[in-house]
Amino acid sequence: MIISPEVLTIYIIDAIFILFASVAFVISVRIVKNYDVNATTALQYELEKKSYLVATIIRCLFYIKVPFFLFFIFILNNISFVLPGAMCGAGVVNSSSAAVPLLFLKLLNSYLFAYWILLDKDDMSIESQPYIKQKFFLYLLFYLLLITEIYLEFSMFLNIDITSVVDCCGVIFSHTDGSYMAQFFGLPASFYITLFYGNFALLLLSYLVKSRYIFALLNLIFVIVALLSLIAFFGIYIYELPTHHCPFCLLQSEYNYVGYVLYSLLFLGTFNGVVIGLHLFSVDVQKEKMRYSLIFLMLYVSTISYYFLGYYLKNSVWL
Amino acid sequence: MSRVINFYLLSYSIGSLKREKYKNIFLFVVISLLVALLASTFFLSNAMKSEYNTLIDTYPDIVLQNQKAGVAATIESSIADKLLLLDGVKNSEARVYGSYYFNHADSELTIIGVNMFTPSCSSFINDLMQKHSLHRGEILVSSNVKNLFNNYYYKEYFNFIKSDGSLKKMQIDEVFKNSKNFFNKNTLVMLKSDARDIFDYKEYEARDIAIDVANRDEVVSIALKIKRLYPHMNVITKEDLQVEYENLYNFKSGFFLTIFIISFFTFFIIIYDKLSGLNGEKRREIGILKAIGWRVGDVLNAKLYEGAILSLSGYLTGIILAFVYVYLLNAPLLKNIFLYSNNLLKDYTIHLSVEYETLALLFFLSVPIYIVATIIPSWKIATLDADEVMR
Amino acid sequence: MIELKNVSKEYEGGVKALNRVSLKFTEGEVVVLKGMSGSGKSSILSLIAGLCKPTEGEVVVDGKHISKLADHFATSFRRENIGMIFQKYNLIVDLSVQENILLPLVPLNLKNDELEKRLNRELERSNLVSKKDIQVKKLSGGEQQRCAIARANSNNPKIILADEPTANLDEKLSLEFIASLCEMKRENRTIIIATHDPLFFDLDFVDRIVEVGYGKIV
Ligand SMILES: Nc1ncnc2c1ncn2[C@@H]1O[C@H](COP(=O)(O)OP(=O)(O)OP(=O)(O)O)[C@@H](O)[C@H]1O
Ligand SMILES: [Mg+2]
Numbered sequence: 001m002i003i004s005p006e007v008l009t010i011y012i013i014d015a016i017f018i019l020f021a022s023v024a025f026v027i028s029v030r031i032v033k034n035y036d037v038n039a040t041t042a043l044q045y046e047l048e049k050k051s052y053l054v055a056t057i058i059r060c061l062f063y064i065k066v067p068f069f070l071f072f073i074f075i076l077n078n079i080s081f082v083l084p085g086a087m088c089g090a091g092v093v094n095s096s097s098a099a100v101p102l103l104f105l106k107l108l109n110s111y112l113f114a115y116w117i118l119l120d121k122d123d124m125s126i127e128s129q130p131y132i133k134q135k136f137f138l139y140l141l142f143y144l145l146l147i148t149e150i151y152l153e154f155s156m157f158l159n160i161d162i163t164s165v166v167d168c169c170g171v172i173f174s175h176t177d178g179s180y181m182a183q184f185f186g187l188p189a190s191f192y193i194t195l196f197y198g199n200f201a202l203l204l205l206s207y208l209v210k211s212r213y214i215f216a217l218l219n220l221i222f223v224i225v226a227l228l229s230l231i232a233f234f235g236i237y238i239y240e241l242p243t244h245h246c247p248f249c250l251l252q253s254e255y256n257y258v259g260y261v262l263y264s265l266l267f268l269g270t271f272n273g274v275v276i277g278l279h280l281f282s283v284d285v286q287k288e289k290m291r292y293s294l295i296f297l298m299l300y301v302s303t304i305s306y307y308f309l310g311y312y313l314k315n316s317v318w319l
Numbered sequence: 320m321s322r323v324i325n326f327y328l329l330s331y332s333i334g335s336l337k338r339e340k341y342k343n344i345f346l347f348v349v350i351s352l353l354v355a356l357l358a359s360t361f362f363l364s365n366a367m368k369s370e371y372n373t374l375i376d377t378y379p380d381i382v383l384q385n386q387k388a389g390v391a392a393t394i395e396s397s398i399a400d401k402l403l404l405l406d407g408v409k410n411s412e413a414r415v416y417g418s419y420y421f422n423h424a425d426s427e428l429t430i431i432g433v434n435m436f437t438p439s440c441s442s443f444i445n446d447l448m449q450k451h452s453l454h455r456g457e458i459l460v461s462s463n464v465k466n467l468f469n470n471y472y473y474k475e476y477f478n479f480i481k482s483d484g485s486l487k488k489m490q491i492d493e494v495f496k497n498s499k500n501f502f503n504k505n506t507l508v509m510l511k512s513d514a515r516d517i518f519d520y521k522e523y524e525a526r527d528i529a530i531d532v533a534n535r536d537e538v539v540s541i542a543l544k545i546k547r548l549y550p551h552m553n554v555i556t557k558e559d560l561q562v563e564y565e566n567l568y569n570f571k572s573g574f575f576l577t578i579f580i581i582s583f584f585t586f587f588i589i590i591y592d593k594l595s596g597l598n599g600e601k602r603r604e605i606g607i608l609k610a611i612g613w614r615v616g617d618v619l620n621a622k623l624y625e626g627a628i629l630s631l632s633g634y635l636t637g638i639i640l641a642f643v644y645v646y647l648l649n650a651p652l653l654k655n656i657f658l659y660s661n662n663l664l665k666d667y668t669i670h671l672s673v674e675y676e677t678l679a680l681l682f683f684l685s686v687p688i689y690i691v692a693t694i695i696p697s698w699k700i701a702t703l704d705a706d707e708v709m710r
Numbered sequence: 711m712i713e714l715k716n717v718s719k720e721y722e723g724g725v726k727a728l729n730r731v732s733l734k735f736t737e738g739e740v741v742v743l744k745g746m747s748g749s750g751k752s753s754i755l756s757l758i759a760g761l762c763k764p765t766e767g768e769v770v771v772d773g774k775h776i777s778k779l780a781d782h783f784a785t786s787f788r789r790e791n792i793g794m795i796f797q798k799y800n801l802i803v804d805l806s807v808q809e810n811i812l813l814p815l816v817p818l819n820l821k822n823d824e825l826e827k828r829l830n831r832e833l834e835r836s837n838l839v840s841k842k843d844i845q846v847k848k849l850s851g852g853e854q855q856r857c858a859i860a861r862a863n864s865n866n867p868k869i870i871l872a873d874e875p876t877a878n879l880d881e882k883l884s885l886e887f888i889a890s891l892c893e894m895k896r897e898n899r900t901i902i903i904a905t906h907d908p909l910f911f912d913l914d915f916v917d918r919i920v921e922v923g924y925g926k927i928v
Contacts (some may be wrong), residue, residue, distance in 0.1 A: 005361065005677075005680060006676055006680055008577075008580075009680045009683055009684055012684065012688075013688070014682055014686070016688060016691055033480060037778075037779060037780070040763055040764070040765065040777075040778075045763070048780055049615075049702040051701060052615045052616065052619065052698060052701065053694070053695070053698045056619055056623075056694055056697075057694060060623075060687075060690060060691055060694060064683075064687040066689070067683075068687075070682065071676075071680075071683060072681050074675075074676060074679065075676065078676055081565070088342060099491070124616075124782060127779060127783045128782075129780060281822060289320060307805075325816070325817070325819040326819065327812070327815075327816045327819065328816055328819075329824075330815075331816055332810070334804075334805065338804050353753075400923065594745070603800070604802055606800075607800045607801075607802060608813070609761075610759070610788075610794050610796075611763060611789070611794060611813060611814040611861065611862075612785060612786075612788050612789025612790075612814045612817070612865065613783050613785070613789075613814075613816070613817055614781075614785040614786065614817065615781060615782060615816035616782065616786075617816070704762070705761045705762075705763040706756045706761040708796060708800050709752040709753075709755065709756050709761065709796070709873055710752070
């Protein structure tokens with residue numbers, strides 16, 4: 001268990017999240033059950049008012065959740081200084097079984113909440129409110145995910161044992177280890193280069209073709225490809241060390257916090273791309289989203305390439 | 320795409336804040352004071368932490384402590400020589416040191432015993448002994464201690480009181496410059512034999528054994544080896560100490576945080592109350608806005624902007640106040656809570672050490688929480704019925 | 711243009727303000743709603759503006775079933791199509807003249823030059839150019855009413871709803887107000903005035919006078 005001011009802060013914010021998300025949940029249940037656009041009853045009038053409350057709560061939660069996610073990662077890196085053996089957030093994550101699902105859930109929830117906000121925006125621009133039930137029903141599911149996330153977060157911090165020695169990222173992401181990670185590191189550089197740039201080239205193509213499903217699907221794949229190739233291959237050019245594979249050290253000051261930039265770009269790009277597959281926007285909005293997606297991903301790819309090619313230009317060798 | 324921030328709405332919000340001057344000044348002052356209070360404690364405890372870290376850097380890699388009935392006890396000096404034979408051990412030293420309570424001045428002095436010709440495990444002592452020499456019955460004192468002694472008219476010599484009540488007179492030989500680290504400020508150095516005399520140790524006794532290792536990566540394995548050799552003794556590595564201090568200060572600031580949270584929640588009950596209580600004029604204003612075409616969302620945004628402006632400016636002011644209080648004014652009052660009320664430390668100046676996470680943490684505890692706390696009152700305002708303006 | 715179909719309005723507490731009222735207004739028409747206090751004139755205007763919902767019946771404005779829209783959309787419709795003038799001016803007295811005039815445009819987040827254009831137009835029309843930075847509470851009654859008209863016009867509405875616009879004005883100012891109504895009529899706006907001020911009852915540009923009594927059209 002860890003009691004530090006940072007962790008206490010996380011608990012407090014989480015408690016507030018639970019409180020407000022639950023208020024929104026209760027209202028959503030009533031809206032899903034009773035909302036009727038055509039009714040002129042007092043109940044309908046009340047639900048209509050309450051729907052604003054839910055939307056505002058969800059929006060606020062999301063806008064707090066995003067920077068709070070970054071804070072969380074930052075704190076993981078910090079706790080690593082207290083944990084014997086850990087050098088970065090990876091050691092902390094590895095020390096608790098709740099941590100890996102927690103990270104994935106946090107990521108997933110960020111996408112889902114952002115999607116909800118867009119859905120709400122779209123719904124509020126059409127007079128018949130075609131998505132009203134859908135959006136509140138979806139929130140019921142998202143609420144469960146959010147609560148799971150917070151539960152995992154609590155149990156992670158409660159279970160971290162500050163006296164036992166944990167592995168550092170060098171061990172967790174090592175070449176020689178027999179783990180499934182090590183198998184990825186063994187793959188040739190050409191594999192990652194083709195996969196990463198190939199995926200991006202397909203994205204560009206599908207943008208020209210303007211097929212929203214293909215574009216969204218390629219974006220979804222790109223999330224995985226980008227993360228995998230970053231850990232397995234491109235990361236070593238940022239660290240300038242052939243054996244350093246770690247998604248967390250990127251976030252430390254030694255590397256100018258470049259990780260925050262990279263992950264933000266990747267999120268913004270892929271979110272705008274994936275969401276058009278989930279929801280049918282008006283033609284203009286869809287075009288706009290595709291464009292945003294492409295711009296952010298282009299920035300991501302350029303930043304990665306800058307490190308990758310930059311290393312070669314400086315040292316005239318590949319790692 | 321429309322601009323993300325509506326500046327006209329923002330300026331409406333600012334105007335609206337100004338129109339309820341007294342209420343908002345009150346809220347602003349409370350937020351900044353709470354943030355300032357918490358920020359000061361964090362700045363101070365961060366400063367302490369970094370002092371400890373520089374201190375711990377001068378510590379030996381491993382310390383071996385004897386225990387009797389679970390309590391720290393003296394150790395045989397000869398163990399140091401045995402440990403020197405272990406692979407990977409660079410140096411080992413039987414240390415004689417401890418704190419001495421100087422009654423008249425109500426101050427703790429730290430006595431460090433040295434050997435003239437064998438190197439110590441402390442770089443601080445090694446540096447010192449290159450510059451100064453010591454003989455039996457002589458002490459080397461830091462300038463801080465020198466001043467203290469002067470105040471009590473010990474100019475040439477100082478009388479230590481031994482455990483049997485007799486006096487041991489020591490010549491004040493030389494003065495060394497205060498170390499930058501404040502934990503080293505009240506140090507005085509003498510030969511180990513003299514120190515043994517004062518602490519009432521036998522000739523073969525020492526306080527503990529310090530061990531330096533050649534390769535830092537081997538600290539853990541060597542510590543384990545030593546533990547196996549002396550299972551009844553306590554083996555402490557440098558890293559253990561670091562973690563321990565870190566937790567100690569986290570705990571101290573956690574305590575403050577708890578107080579802070581309680582006051583903050585009380586505060587939110589107050590704002591909730593303040594914001595929900597709407598006078599007729601305010602209700603009318605909202606009615607007008609809605610009648611002329613402001614949607615619920617627009618009114619809500621205006622209110623959320625108000626909350627954001629208020630809490631953000633309160634946060635920034637609080638941080639600036641804390642900077643001034645801790646780093647410029649040297650944290651009067653609060654310092655006493657974090658430091659022992661030791662006279663020698665009175666003139667300790669706090670070194671600037673700001674951690675980003677502290678600023679981020681304070682941000683999360685003030686701005687988003689305030690905004691979230693205002694959601695429900697704002698929503699109540701925004702969904703007031705508009706047809707009231709027709710009456 | 712505007713149609714009330716069998717509209718009833720019952721307030722909380724069981725007050726029946728309107729009882730199965732049917733009314734029609736055509737585009738460009740100027741109609742005066744007259745009737746005693748409490749007869750339901752203001753309620754009719756509120757319903758047309760979408761400020762409240764009927765308990766029964768339907769209100770259609772410019773082809774939109776405004777009584778069936780959620781508040782959000784009713785408000786959007788109002789801000790694009792309807793300008794409101796109230797008995798008590800209903801200005802925000804701590805704000806300046808220009809701030810009040812621009813208030814309906816704030817949520818639209820328009821470009822700066824567009825705002826300037828509309829502001830200057832309304833200031834000139836209402837003859838308030840020299841007063842634009844003065845707080846509304848320091849204005850005279852007539853100036854306040856002109857400011858209220860300017861605000862109602864700032865979003866270029868097709869429909870103007872005025873509720874007892876001359877109740878707080880003396881005769882000279884009331885005539886001034888009527889003159890500005892006449893000007894709006896020339897711009898082909900639909901204007902509905904709820905009033906019991908006899909000044910309105912024999913004006914040549916008024917197309918129709920509808921009498922409301924105890925929730926019914928007489
Ligand atoms: N919000 C309300 N709650 C309860 N009763 C209301 C409400 N608004 C209006 N009423 C009642 O409905 C009836 C009609 O009111 P309305 O304001 O439409 O009349 P009016 O013709 O405009 O009167 P006046 O000339 O005095 O303005 C009145 O009896 C009034 O008391
Ligand atoms: Mg009326």
